[in-house]
Amino acid sequence: MSDSSQLSVSGLTHSFGDRRVLDDVTFDVRPGRLTGFVGANGAGKTTTMRSIVGVLKPDAGTVTFGGEPLSLAVRRRIGYMPEERGLYPKMKVHEQLVFLGRVLGVDRDVAATRATALLKDFGLGDRADDVLHTLSLGNQQRVQVAAALIHEPRILVLDEPFSGLDPIAMDTMAARLQESAAQGVPVLFSSHQLELVEKLCDDLVLINRGAVVAAGDAAALQEERAGRRYRVQVAAAPEWTPAGAGFEVASRDARGVLVDLDETADTQDLLAQAQRAGAVEHFGRVVPTLAELFQEVAR
Amino acid sequence: MTEPTAPQRGALVRVIAGREISVKLHDKGFIASTIVFLVVIVAAVAIPALIGGGTPEYRVGVAPGAEQVVDAAAGLGALPADERPPGVPEAQVDSVPVEEPQAALESDDSLTAVVSVDGDQATIYGRDGVPEELRALITTAGAQATIARVSGEAGLTDAQLDGLLAPPVPDVVLTDPGPDHAVPPELLVLVFGFLFYFAVLTFGMSIAQSVVEEKQSRVVELLVAAVPMRWMLAGKVAGNTVLAIAQVALIVGAGLVGAALTGSSDVVSQALGASGWFLAFFLGGFLMLACLWAVAGSLASRIEDLQSTTLYMQLAVMIPFFSAIFITDDGWLQRVLSYFPLTAPLLMPARMLHGNAAPWEPWAALAIVLATAVVLIGVGARLYSGSVLNTSKRTSLVAAWRAGSGA
Structure with missing residues (x-):
């Protein structure tokens, strides 16, 4: 068209x-x-x-x-x-x-x-x-x-x-x-x-x-609005926490741990740490829902 | 996918006018009021005809010796209108022989009066009065009998006698004759004027309501951008005009048919003959005032607001109405007002009826009236567009005019 x-x-x-x-x-x-x-x-x-x-x-x-x-x-x-x-x-x-x-x-x-x-x-x-x-x-x-x-x-x-x-x-x-x-x-x-x-x-x-x-x-x-939040799920170690200044745990639940990365933090470092803790079942960038986007812009 | 096309004005006006008519014809109130008017008109024509119309009929008792006078009176009353001497009324006189006048009146209720004659002196016996027509007929018949007797004694010939009994009626020669009327022109002006303003006031309000309808129901949001408001208002005015003319034609038609059936055909032919310009101005004037009401509707946001926005319109109609009725002198004021759009629909045909206007004058006045209608539609469309988004309150004239600049 x-x-x-x-x-x-x-x-x-x-x-x-x-x-x-x-x-x-x-x-x-x-x-x-x-x-x-x-x-x-x-x-x-x-x-x-x-x-x-x-x-x-x-x-x-x-x-x-x-x-x-x-x-x-x-x-x-x-x-x-x-x-x-x-x-x-x-x-x-x-x-x-x-x-x-x-x-x-x-x-x-x-x-x-x-x-x-x-x-x-x-x-x-x-x-x-x-x-x-x-x-x-x-x-x-x-x-x-x-x-x-x-x-x-x-x-x-x-x-x-x-x-x-x-x-x-x-x-x-x-x-x-x-x-x-x-x-x-x-x-x-x-x-x-x-x-x-x-x-x-x-x-x-x-x-x-x-x-x-x-x-x-x-x-x-x-x-574009996703920012640098990652969800990491290590099956064998639910209490796993990444080490380093650039990582901050936002929340934790059955589906894994949500980690916010600052500008200096390296995603590959995060993945490597997770793999050392056990088998990584999920590793991915978190994309906000429309509702979250809406909340963000309407604030 | 078909290409977008510009709206066809004629088709658009027809579609909108069609909806107006269809809605109105499904409106029980409109149907009911039309029927009520028809009944009133038929009653107004028929009841007087049933009560008092037509030729009066009298049963007259004839005492011995009065036969000649009563028969002559019956003959006079039965003469065709053009052979009847001046002052002699039309009436049907049935004679009944009686013996004694007062006894007959008491015993026979069907008798209007009893006549006896003693020498040249006729006497009419009545109960509480004697009808004017009967008295005139007996008087004339009695006088003719006396004249016949006296002229017979004087030895006059029959031809001389006829000359005495039916003297030549004077010819009337007018140096400045007005049109011939069975009904006074002033009355005709009044009747047309009343019909006109009756139609304008009832249909005007319904046009204003119909213009508000889209705003109140918010259909306007669908239409205002896609339909030029000028044509929408024109469609509404056209639809209501068709209905108004049809309703008035129905009412007037019923009245005229009624009048013709009850024997007032001379009134009918005069009304029809004189009504040409009235009808033309009725149509033009109605169109113009309908546009004025469309403007009133344009200013209101809800039906409830119409009371106040139409107030000035009603004044604008009533004042010229009364001036048209009261300004009957053929002076400069009537001349000027017969061109003023609001008063022209009545005053110009009135001047025509009196023979006071040149043949070109009604055309000029009609053109002014129609041009005013076109201007008013434009004004209404602009005010309407300007007040479309204002759903909460009555729109001020100035605000609507400014906001409607794009229309």
Whole structure:
């Protein structure tokens, strides 16, 4: 997939009154990949997403798609799921999806077929003719997802798409996102469910207090942030402790001992010491989980 | 994957207007109010016709000797309108022979009155009164009988007698004739004015509510970036205008059909003939005011806020309404106001009705009204875009205008 479908955010800066909520936010959402957008409440995720889709006009910064600023025609092909959700409460589910599709330029028949398929996909096939507000919140949420997909978007921007979904709907949602990504759609979604993000995402954007603190390939980011902590397991000697000024034992459990190395310490020295104590069953650099990363940046 | 395309304005406006209409037609309140109005209109037309409309009918007791006068009166009342002498009303007089007037009135409740004649002197016996029409007919018939008798004694020929009985009616020549009306033009202006502002006030509120709906339900976040707000507001205005016109046409149609069925066809033809410009201005003026209400809706974040944002709009409608009714003199004020967008929809057709406006004038006023509508849609779209993210409170005009600069 070429970069012609890359969504790029560059230098987004915005203030509400005196409060700066976005400060030079810059990152890419690459086509064909799921990009997780992670940050604490109030970190600026929703404001960033609103700036991308054009609901909010930021004080400064640009959003481009394939290198071009987003035209109205491109904005109409964004599948957007707003944080506050939003559908017509008194309209029937299927009718509503068809209306939104038509407003976004889809033919009536095509929209009707897609709406039926999407509702079936999300297990709402039998609720098509029900008025929206008679559905449970979780089911309304599924309709909201369907609304974001009704016009076969070229870009997906989803604010907390997984919140309020049951595990089955979450799987459907995840499959849908991966399907879209596989078709070359850049997918950006925010979530507080970090395990899920870790499992699903190819790329990560971590934002804190309006500034991007890390962005890029998820695995590379974790590697980069790993520091110099090693887990060493010597089966015959659970009480083994490395000797030397550069080594400090952080903790010890059944899976071995966690050792922090300072800049002067040599990993090969650590391995050699362990081998002298007995057979080494595990020796490896500890990569932080997303939750740990998040804790670190949000502090 | 299909290429992104720019929105088709016409299609977009149609889709949005279609939703407005569909929602409204599923709204029980709207259906109910329409039915209530139809019932009221039909009742208003039918009940007076049932009670008092049509030709009055009288059963008249005829005492011996009064036959000639009563028969003549019945003949006069049955004459076609264009042959009836001036001052002689239309009525159906059925005669019933009786012996003694007062006894007959007491014994037969169906009798309206009893007539007896003694020489040239006719006497009408009634209970608590005698209908005006009957009195006029008997008076004329009695006078004609006297004239016939006296002229017979004087030896006049039949032709001379006819001349006496049916003197030529004076021709009326007007040097500055106004249009011919079965209904006074002022009344027509009042009726159209009332219908107009009734439609504007009811549908205006519903347009404002519909504009707020997207904000309150937050659908606006899905739409605001992808749909030009100008066209969305235009769609809402168009949908509600179609419904308003249809509802008013239904109500007026029911009234006119009712009037035609109950024999007031001259009123119908006058109303239809005079209503051309009223209808054109009704449409134009409604569109313009609908846009004004869309602006009011744009300023509110929730339905509850509409009360305050629409207050000024209601004033902006009521004041011109009353000025249009009270300023009836063909002076400079009426002339100026017939071009002012808010008052033009009533005053310009009123001037046309009175024959006070040149043929090009309504076109100019209509153009002004429609241009105002376009400007208002633009203003509404900008205010709407500027207040989209403000979900908590009513947006100030200035703040919304500034924030909406991109719209």
